[in-house]
Amino acid sequence: MNDALRAGVETFAPLYIEVKRLITQGLIEGEWQAGAALPSETRLAQRYHVSIGTIRRAVDELVAEQILVRQQGRGTFVATHDPKRLLFHFFHVVRNDGVKEMPEPEMLAFERDRADTAVARRLNLLPGERVFRIRNLVRLAGEPMILDELVLSQARFPDLTEKIFREREATVYALYQTRYGINVVRAAERLRATAAERASAKLLNVRPGAPLLEIHRTAMTYHNTPVELRTSLVNTAAHEYWSDFGKA
Amino acid sequence: MNDALRAGVETFAPLYIEVKRLITQGLIEGEWQAGAALPSETRLAQRYHVSIGTIRRAVDELVAEQILVRQQGRGTFVATHDPKRLLFHFFHVVRNDGVKEMPEPEMLAFERDRADTAVARRLNLLPGERVFRIRNLVRLAGEPMILDELVLSQARFPDLTEKIFREREATVYALYQTRYGINVVRAAERLRATAAERASAKLLNVRPGAPLLEIHRTAMTYHNTPVELRTSLVNTAAHEYWSDFGKA
DNA sequence: AAGTGGTCTAGACCACCAT
DNA sequence: TGGTGGTCTAGACCACTTA
Structure with a gap:
């Protein structure tokens, strides 16, 4: 996204942190409900204008925090309270x-x-x-x-x-x-x-x-x-x- | 390392897991003492015949486990019990x-x-x-x-x-x-x-x-x-x- | 100025899942 | 078979530390 998404943000953070914040925002606003699949990493990369590697870095952290769950071959999902x-x-x-x-x-x-x-x-x-x-x-x-x-x-x-x-x-x-x-x-x-x-x-x-x-x-x-x-x-x-x- | 280091290992694991194991082995054997600096990531990459990205992935996990400590501009060190x-x-x-x-x-x-x-x-x-x-x-x-x-x-x-x-x-x-x-x-x-x-x-x-x-x-x-x-x-x-x- | 870790990219290939 | 995440690579550029 090369500064596009960063515009208006006073304090600069690494891109993957910004992306993580944007994904979290989507979760807060209910764009992706519990149990739902997120867009594929390719699509997220297009959406936020960053490379897949940066998306993966952001999602990695959300997975570590147990907020998202990855399933190989299926997709990435919002963790549910089962x-x-x-x-x-x-x-x-x-x-x-x-x-x-x-x-x-x-x-x-x-x-x-x-x-x-x-x-x-x-x-x-x-x-x-x-x-x-x-x-x-x-x-x-x-x-x-x-x-x-x-x-x-x-x-x-x-x-x-x-x-x-x-x-x-x-x-x-x-x-x-x-x-x-x-x-x-x-x-x-x-x-x-x-x-x-x-x-x-x-x-x-x-x-x-x-x-x-x-x-x-x-x-x-x-x-x-x-x-x-x-x-x-x-x-x-x-x-x-x-x-x-x-x-x- | 493309199978070179993997030879003789029955059960295949991702390269970065192998590298992590090798670094841990060095720590166990005392190759790097507490407080000492590890070789730079470039040198580790050469040593294990993998790319820097793979080294970083392995070191990332050891840092997360508080076994190693990174200091930007200085190097990566073995955590000490201060x-x-x-x-x-x-x-x-x-x-x-x-x-x-x-x-x-x-x-x-x-x-x-x-x-x-x-x-x-x-x-x-x-x-x-x-x-x-x-x-x-x-x-x-x-x-x-x-x-x-x-x-x-x-x-x-x-x-x-x-x-x-x-x-x-x-x-x-x-x-x-x-x-x-x-x-x-x-x-x-x-x-x-x-x-x-x-x-x-x-x-x-x-x-x-x-x-x-x-x-x-x-x-x-x-x-x-x-x-x-x-x-x-x-x-x-x-x-x-x-x-x-x-x-x- | 040289060396280190930190970020970001682009692309290849693999393993797995659904159909 | 096509789409998804998982791994690995090579290289560019930046930020920080030390000398």
Whole structure:
């Protein structure tokens, strides 16, 4: 594109970074929906007036970030939130012997609330903005194992109701993606050990004061924009949190 | 290299993977020591009879794995275990407000033992092989915060003594690297919540039964070969474990 | 000024998938 | 058979470091 696309951009970046930004923009604007195929690399090269090598460099990074998926001979696709992706990329609790079990969530409460300063900061909202608070009990192999609370901006999920959330057919992130066009692409997690309070202990079937793993997650969409806060309490008597999935 | 280097290799892999393997082999054999510069990409291309593009592809991956470090205009270097690398890549405990504090370890015990079946499996040893067990109390900002136990194969660290370990000048991984030529390049960690036992509680200055974060780490060198097991007990009253460093 | 890594190009050939 | 991604090449030019 030789400066054509760069015109008007103050700060110059490598071409492949610009191309990556343009592709991401297309994803944000819904030009390519989840599961859809992108144009072939040849066509993308024509469209952005760069060589195929530059396209490949940009797509390489989006594939590394698990935003796109390449399939040789078929094409390049927008990653979808199927159960497999959830398990491998966003769910890190594993049985002691290494077996991954599919989480089975049950909604306990669905409330409307307002963001305090901490929530506002972490969700990029103003203090006092409306949020949903949703509590779930998650079972593994039928046993209650995780208690979590989600916080979402009402502005971002305008018509979300308790019924929609409870009766969804797929994972929570698939709901965000299909109904609201919000594609969660990354999650940052912070962990600590804590003691079970009476209410949590009862739900998780442990004694009050028992050690639980507390996980604070911020789930993000493109450009690291936060869209969901989640606090999980995990009974790690027979399970562990695996910190390094995926690498080599 | 057009099949020249591939001759004798049964299972064909892309050239850049072969080149990556050859460079890694050079690192294992000590051809390039920690901190040293590799030959320039032009020279590597000549040496392995491939184009510069293929060299770059191989080096790209080693850089992504933090095994090599590129510096434009200067060259490509073997990553060293300086305090900064430790903090950013291998030490995930951070103060609640996000400030990273440099860990200050104090050796408590240095013992010789034999591997039980679990240790043997995780360290790729035979049950009964000799190991070191080293316990440390780690302070953050002067306060006791982490209790850890390392398990190392005596065969891998032949002349290691209590004195050498205690009087080392740099980090543990720098010691492995400079004295034994073992470069720790990756660590896998599994976490759980546990209750403080009497002895640990006393050392960490918490009450018995207080929740502690238990971290099981396997530190690995090239080809995911395990070289160190480490179990840490962390007081997370004012600290957290950050799970996703480094990404975007 | 010389040498290094960083970007970008254009094109060849291969492996795989759909039809 | 035609289209897709995957690999590999050769070379140009740029940005940065060192001397």
